[in-house]
Amino acid sequence: MRWNRLFDDLEVQLDRELDLEDRGLRQEEERLRLGRLSLRERIAALAAPGEPAASAVRVEIGDETFHVRPTAFGRDWLAGDIIGEGPYPLACVIPFASVTAIVVTSESRIAASLETERESTARLMERIGLVFALRDLCRRRVGVSIVTVTGRVHGTIDRVARDHIDLAVHERGVPRRTRDVAEFRILPLTAIRYLTME
Known part of the structure; x- marks a missing residue:
């Protein structure tokens, strides 16, 4: 009887240790994934298809802030439409190096921007x-x-x-x-x- 209890205790302890090890591995994998995440990928996730207003991203460049609806992403730039500046959207090209901030007012949108899937092969446009x-x-x-x-x-x-x-x-x-x-x-x-x- 005592042997059964001993084996049960060992099994519970082993399960607990394996669970802790798995949790630690998942946390390390997530840290590595976030460490590889680029600004380009975050902006693309924020501008995911959906309602046009929801796909607009608030971009800060120097002392200017405006809403951009991205239409294309290159390797180090994005093309899009600046909205709200006049009766028609204004087409623009923005180098990522000039972006001083992406302004997000919702914690859920921040979380959504982290949930990107890395594609193994980038489309040609994304390498330009x-x-x-x-x-x-x-x-x-x-x-x-x-x-x-x-x-x-x-x-x-x-x-x-x-x-x-x-x-x-x-x-x-x-x-x-x-x-x-x-x-x-x-x-x-x-x-x-x-x-x-x-």
Whole structure:
């Protein structure tokens, strides 16, 4: 009889130790998963498909804060629509390096942003860097307003190099013509906070 009780006690103790070990492993796995989580993944989780208003993310860049509804994610940038700035959404490109904060007012949305599933293979769009996106805007000759660390400038991107762009500065709403170009600016990519398109 005492042997049975001893074996029962050993079994309960072993179950308890195995449970503690499993719990410790799960906690360590969660710490490792969170340690690999990127800002890009958190923003993408916050902007998960659903109601348009729910997919908007409040972005802080320097001293500006606005709501963006992301439409595409690159490796180091996001494209989206700035909402609430006028009658129509304003298309923008934001480098992740310029984001100073993502403002979230609900603890449940914070928790949801942590529940991301890492895909083993990223889509092609998600591997494209900011330079590639800027080269596309250059090729299309799209008028852009660029907010830099020192202010705002409007023009057309003439060239995109590895770490900077050449911008032909001209009035908004005017196509880029040599006679309308006021000046040229060479802008380091690190100075670009975000840009909007006409």
